Amino acid sequence: MDKTIKRLQAYLASPTEPEGKAITALATQEEKRLIKDILSRIERLKAEGMEKALFYDQHLELERAYKTKEITEEEYKNNPLKKAYEEYAQAIPYRVNDLSRPCLMRAIVTAQDYTSAVDKAIKRAEKLIKDIQKATDSNAETMALIADELISDICTLGYRLYRPQEWEEVGAFIVDTTEQINRLYEQIQEPPTDKANDTYYRQIEELQAAKRERVEERESWIYKADRAQSITERILGRIFPEQKPAIRRVITKARQEPEGFYLLAQSHTSNKLSKKLTERMAEPAQFDIYGNGSITEKDFRLFVKGYRELVNGVNETAARLLDSLMITATRNGLQNTLVTLPIKEYLDMRGLKDEKEIRRQAKNDIEALERISFEYKGTGKNKGAWLKVSISGGTVGQIKNGDIIFRFNQDFFESFKVGAGNRYLYMYFPQEALRGNIKENPWKYWLARKISEHKRMNIGKPNEDTISVQTLIDACPNYPTYEKVMSEDRAITRRIIEPFERDLDALNPSISWEYQGLTESPRNYQEFINANIVIHWSTYPDTRQIEAGKKKRARKQQADKEKKREKKGGETQQKGG
Known part of the structure; x- marks a missing residue:
């Protein structure tokens, strides 16, 4: 839980x-900070005649x-709309949603109780929406888009502030239910399709349904x-009384990131x-005569x-900047190697406040990223060959007009492609991971990061939320x-x-955890390093489509293998004949 909530x-x-x-x-x-940033972005869009960039649909354009x-x-x-979307428009709805917190902060000081605090915060939000519209002269569709989830965020945050016990109880139920589901998965016999497992699958489905029901029940407790x-529609309807259909059409548009x-x-x-x-380099063998460093591990250099x-x-901050830049690039389907990340958005992603310090960090980290290259064993047509890649695309990275600007190498993007289909693979990365004091x-x-990687690679498998301590320790560079x-x-x-237990605890509320089969912390190193960790997610996006895709690809791979065997068998018979 962050310090402001506490x-x-x-x-x-x-x-x-x-x-x-x-x-x-x-x-x-x-409020002043957020409003200033929102107005600045909208004004830049207007100045360039790019207001339509707010409605740019990156997934549709990719298709x-x-x-x-x-x-x-x-x-x-x-497409100039694409550029304006990435540079200015994309962050605006998120900044408006962030206004939910100062609205409630004002409200709780003067409100008598939970419901009156939420009502006061909603009134304050309406004033801010009107102020933004008046200052920018934005139309109904624009305001409907950027104010889409502000009221919803106020309602949820109000419940969390005033009903912390209920919030925690549901969270505990989710953790307990997830633990029961994991235990049932452990009892499933090979092969997974064996009818003897049907009882376990049925119990798992019942528990998953109970978990969904409890989450939905909590949603019903949240005031308004x-x-x-409908509240958002009414607020905008008072500003634009003749344009309610346009408002409703935009408000129902779903957000793209879970x-x-x-x-x-x-x-x-x-x-x-x-x-x-x-990873720290100190051994003489890791350096050449020019002071260039290298690390080699099996199929990676x-x-x-x-x-x-x-x-x-x-530094670790360079790794966090790289992931933040790649998150921005991922939103665009890794189609544009030039990435623009606003400093203020990076501050929000990192959960930090000191802009001067983040500028200093980013400047040093950009310099470090531009020095890095690597080699890896290729796949497909390049299977077995060592492919060399630089992270940077040659253009010097910089911080300009409040934005971090970095050019990736196209080959770097290519290194993310996997499988015979040469496709990109994406994982859900909890926002909490980038935040906090290093x-x-x-x-x-x-x-x-390791937990997220493991979850994505094992979705649909019994071990998707179970991972060994050794694996997690190995994923931490320079761990003692x-x-x-x-x-x-x-x-x-x-x-x-x-330190291991402390930093896993720091991932709350996104993740909670426990040692598998232990009721207390390990008593010695061997017990610790041989232990497994069970991960409980407070929430996780629906993965049914991912699981179905994995099963489909597995079936195709099996069919391809059988065809090859049949073809090889036929050729052998012909030779024998």
């Missing part, structure tokens, strides 16, 4: 006048270019949640890169030009080794076990 809940539990004034002042400051062939690849890539859309997650392209190679990117010129090597929780990001700790202060619990 602070607001603490105030509601024991309100004081000084704290009430401080919260109101903080709300005012946050038009690469599936239906309605437009050429060049037309798709050079079921009326959020709530609480980013979509992030991944592959075996990208996972290797992420793991090795910040990492190179860092002028590694010794970097004060602390490649010094306080140095392993949080790496643990979340048993040998190193034993040769120094022998503080295994303090230096190895406790």
